Amino acid sequence: MIGFLRNREWNWLSSGILLGLVFFVTVAVVKPIGVSTQFVILDGIVWNSISKDLVVKDEKAKKGYSSPNTYLNKSGGKYAKNIANPVNYSFIFVIAMFMGGFLAYRLQSSPDSKEDRSMPKVWRDNFGSSSTKRYLFVFLGGFLVLVGARLAGGCSSGHMMSGMMQTSVSGYMFAIVTFLVAVPTARILYKR
Amino acid sequence: MTQTVLAIVFGLLFGFVLYRSGAANPQRIIDMLRLKDAHLVKVILMAIGTSSLLLFISANMGLIAPHFSVKTAYVGVVVGAVIFGAGWALSGFCLGTSVAVAGTGRKDAWVFILGGLLGAFVYMVIYSDIKDTVLFDKLFDGKATLVDTGVSNYHILIEGVSTMSVAGGLAILFIIIAFILPASKKI
Numbered sequence: 001m002i003g004f005l006r007n008r009e010w011n012w013l014s015s016g017i018l019l020g021l022v023f024f025v026t027v028a029v030v031k032p033i034g035v036s037t038q039f040v041i042l043d044g045i046v047w048n049s050i051s052k053d054l055v056v057k058d059e060k061a062k063k064g065y066s067s068p069n070t071y072l073n074k075s076g077g078k079y080a081k082n083i084a085n086p087v088n089y090s091f092i093f094v095i096a097m098f099m100g101g102f103l104a105y106r107l108q109s110s111p112d113s114k115e116d117r118s119m120p121k122v123w124r125d126n127f128g129s130s131s132t133k134r135y136l137f138v139f140l141g142g143f144l145v146l147v148g149a150r151l152a153g154g155c156s157s158g159h160m161m162s163g164m165m166q167t168s169v170s171g172y173m174f175a176i177v178t179f180l181v182a183v184p185t186a187r188i189l190y191k192r
Numbered sequence: 193m194t195q196t197v198l199a200i201v202f203g204l205l206f207g208f209v210l211y212r213s214g215a216a217n218p219q220r221i222i223d224m225l226r227l228k229d230a231h232l233v234k235v236i237l238m239a240i241g242t243s244s245l246l247l248f249i250s251a252n253m254g255l256i257a258p259h260f261s262v263k264t265a266y267v268g269v270v271v272g273a274v275i276f277g278a279g280w281a282l283s284g285f286c287l288g289t290s291v292a293v294a295g296t297g298r299k300d301a302w303v304f305i306l307g308g309l310l311g312a313f314v315y316m317v318i319y320s321d322i323k324d325t326v327l328f329d330k331l332f333d334g335k336a337t338l339v340d341t342g343v344s345n346y347h348i349l350i351e352g353v354s355t356m357s358v359a360g361g362l363a364i365l366f367i368i369i370a371f372i373l374p375a376s377k378k379i
Contacts, residue, residue: 155287
């Protein structure tokens with residue numbers, strides 16, 4: 001058991017079953033897992049700390065908060081409320097995910113190579129080992145992933161995993177289109 | 193209070209398992225997308241199959257009252273998935289995996305998250321300009337599922353067949369495909 005927890009990487013079967021269990025238990029007990037919304041909440045917290053009137057108490061709003069920003073104000077001020085009260089399930093969940101990754105890394109019996117941790121080998125093989133270049137494109141990647149996830153209303157966790165397990169049509173749509181674009185993109189970018 | 197404890201326990205578990213599954217390794221993601229390594233596809237199919245099977249069986253038997261929550265289908269899901277797919281292939285990270293691996297101090301994951309925070313911010317600002325466009329036109333009546341989940345306002349695509357046979361059949365199909373796909377090479 002301890003040895004299993006300390007393994008660097010699990011085989012596909014153990015990984016798939018355990019990941020499936022986590023998704024099942026969360027839907028059974030609380031709600032489906034989602035991550036991308038919390039990026040909006042964190043932005044909102046930072047923005048709100050600079051300009052105090054981004055989120056205001058509003059008794060007329062369904063959730064009790066409103067915002068001059070249309071996005072934060074939608075669904076009765078749902079996001080505005082979470083920015084005003086960040087200590088809630090979804091936000092803490094994402095913070096705990098950081099700690100989960102940290103724990104996995106610290107417990108690991110054999111360390112990853114320094115090179116692999118700075119950038120994946122496939123990147124190095126195709127684009128060289130400049131970290132500036134890697135950071136530039138990863139930044140762009142993060143930008144695109146978040147714009148895409150927000151426009152779609154979810155990401156791989158929310159749409160693909162949590163959605164498809166519930167046989168959600170939007171989940172299937174998201175997953176199919178994502179792979180239809182990502183596979184040719186990766187094959188063109190990473191020839192070596 | 194209970195919610196906070198649950199959030200910590202489940203978040204820890206999810207981050208830990210994501211990391212151990214190899215999904216937090218951008219090499220694995222890119223190799224999956226350029227069709228060189230089936231490891232992660234097998235993991236994803238197995239995870240969806242397992243969770244879906246457990247969900248529908250236990251709900252069917254009345255063991256749990258599951259918190260179904262299905263997202264709306266609209267044009268933006270397709271357009272967003274196109275943008276998401278490009279960024280995913282380029283970086284080798286998606287949101288959950290970048291968070292789990294950023295926790296280990298990996299620098300490119302942190303840069304990815306910074307890019308993501310800017311992306312979310314830009315979206316927040318432009319939302320009022322795009323919200324009345326065709327991007328938000330609903331598809332399949334909005335919230336739709338393949339089978340009857342027992343949630344009354346969801347549009348059901350496949351009617352007249354038992355929920356268990358379709359949902360269970362799909363889940364088992366995913367699991368079978370996961371087993372059939374070739375085992376991965378070691379990194």
